[in-house]
Amino acid sequence: MKTLVLSENAPDTARVAAQIIRSGGLVALPTETVYGLGADGLSEAAVDRIYEAKGRPKDNPMILHVTGMEQVEALCHHIPRCAYTLAEKFWPGPLTMILPAKDHIPKRTTGGLSTVAVRCPDSAITRQVIALSGVPIAAPSANLSGKPSTTTAQHVLHDHDGHIEAVIDGGACRVGVESTIVDLTQEPAILLRPGGITPAQLRSVLGSLTVDKAVTAELSADEVAKAPGMKYKHYAPQCQVVIVDGSREAAARYIHRHYQKGDRVLCFEEELPLYRDCDPLSYGLEADVQTLSAGLFAALRELDDPAVHMVYARCPVGDGVAYAVQNRLKKAAAFQIVNGEEQL
Ligand code: TXA
Numbered sequence: 001m002k003t004l005v006l007s008e009n010a011p012d013t014a015r016v017a018a019q020i021i022r023s024g025g026l027v028a029l030p031t032e033t034v035y036g037l038g039a040d041g042l043s044e045a046a047v048d049r050i051y052e053a054k055g056r057p058k059d060n061p062m063i064l065h066v067t068g069m070e071q072v073e074a075l076c077h078h079i080p081r082c083a084y085t086l087a088e089k090f091w092p093g094p095l096t097m098i099l100p101a102k103d104h105i106p107k108r109t110t111g112g113l114s115t116v117a118v119r120c121p122d123s124a125i126t127r128q129v130i131a132l133s134g135v136p137i138a139a140p141s142a143n144l145s146g147k148p149s150t151t152t153a154q155h156v157l158h159d160h161d162g163h164i165e166a167v168i169d170g171g172a173c174r175v176g177v178e179s180t181i182v183d184l185t186q187e188p189a190i191l192l193r194p195g196g197i198t199p200a201q202l203r204s205v206l207g208s209l210t211v212d213k214a215v216t217a218e219l220s221a222d223e224v225a226k227a228p229g230m231k232y233k234h235y236a237p238q239c240q241v242v243i244v245d246g247s248r249e250a251a252a253r254y255i256h257r258h259y260q261k262g263d264r265v266l267c268f269e270e271e272l273p274l275y276r277d278c279d280p281l282s283y284g285l286e287a288d289v290q291t292l293s294a295g296l297f298a299a300l301r302e303l304d305d306p307a308v309h310m311v312y313a314r315c316p317v318g319d320g321v322a323y324a325v326q327n328r329l330k331k332a333a334a335f336q337i338v339n340g341e342e343q344l
């Protein structure tokens with residue numbers, strides 16, 4: 001199959017993409033977070049094609065992308081007031097809400113759960129495609145399962161060229177990490193995945209919020225993940241990744257002591273001069289965490305190379321968006337963290 005590359009600015013793009021979606025095909029769509037691999041979320045056959053293209057485990061449910069709360073009302077019941085307030089404040093934007101699913105949503109989409117994930121993305125072209133196709137669009141992150149997410153159309157082509165009908169090129173994603181997921185079917189609400197909407201922003205609406213254990217720690221084999229996707233290995237280059245915590249100087253001393261040829265250092269731009277001999281790769285500025293979230297997945301994809309032996313990674317401290325970056329990097333490192341200060 002030839003994969004069409006559609007420009008977000010071409011006049012026909014939304015119509016062509018919506019036509020593909022309506023006929024059961026796959027279109028990779030830009031969003032502010034990461035590119036999604038989109039299909040008709042109400043068609044089992046179309047959703048099956050997403051699972052096949054990604055190599056995704058079948059119990060890992062999809063997020064339905066919608067144009068707003070009117071569409072959510074057709075998909076969910078018992079919608080709490082706070083869902084409307086969150087949508088008013090943060091949609092379109094990087095927030096996914098888990099709500100009770102109506103019966104007509106295919107089990108393929110919900111992974112057999114009684115709930116469904118919904119989100120309105122902040123990309124005008126993608127919202128147009130949803131509106132024109134007339135269905136909610138199921139769209140997981142467009143990467144092959146387990147690999148770092150795709151934040152450019154080129155990343156999508158690298159993973160899926162020849163296997164999907166089209167990709168809409170909307171440039172590089174602004175946020176760069178996947179949406180915040182909050183489960184509103186429980187009281188208090190539960191943060192299942194941190195992202196561009198921060199815990200503090202959620203608490204400003206919800207009052208209280210608990211954080212699912214899978215956000216900060218590795219689940220043991222017998223624990224059940226509330227977001228099924230959180231139990232799988234994620235975002236990881238082929239080689240081992242170790243996070244080196246501690247001050248700039250302590251981390252540099254630790255890394256220089258352990259570095260061997262073939263290793264790489266994933267660091268902040270400010271730290272590049274410290275690692276001249278260690279094949280460093282910067283993913284953004286420590287002083288501007290937004291650049292780190294926007295650059296993380298492109299960097300992890302570059303490090304996903306059989307020639308790389310091991311990666312020493314620097315991770316931002318703090319809450320807000322830094323919290324989402326920490327979560328993705330810890331998962332890429334399978335929670336392997338050393339403290340440069342303690343190793344002196
Ligand atoms: O930013 C994003 O959310 C991107 C873009 C494309 O919108 N999409 C995305 O989808 O990250 P995906 O499939 O890679 O991640 C969705 C996560 C998975 O961990 C899945 O298990 C969880 O959402 N999820 C989906 N439905 C759920 C449900 N009903 N209850 C709990 N978790 C759910």
Ligand code: MG
Nearest residue numbers: 140141149178
């Ligand atoms: Mg994903």
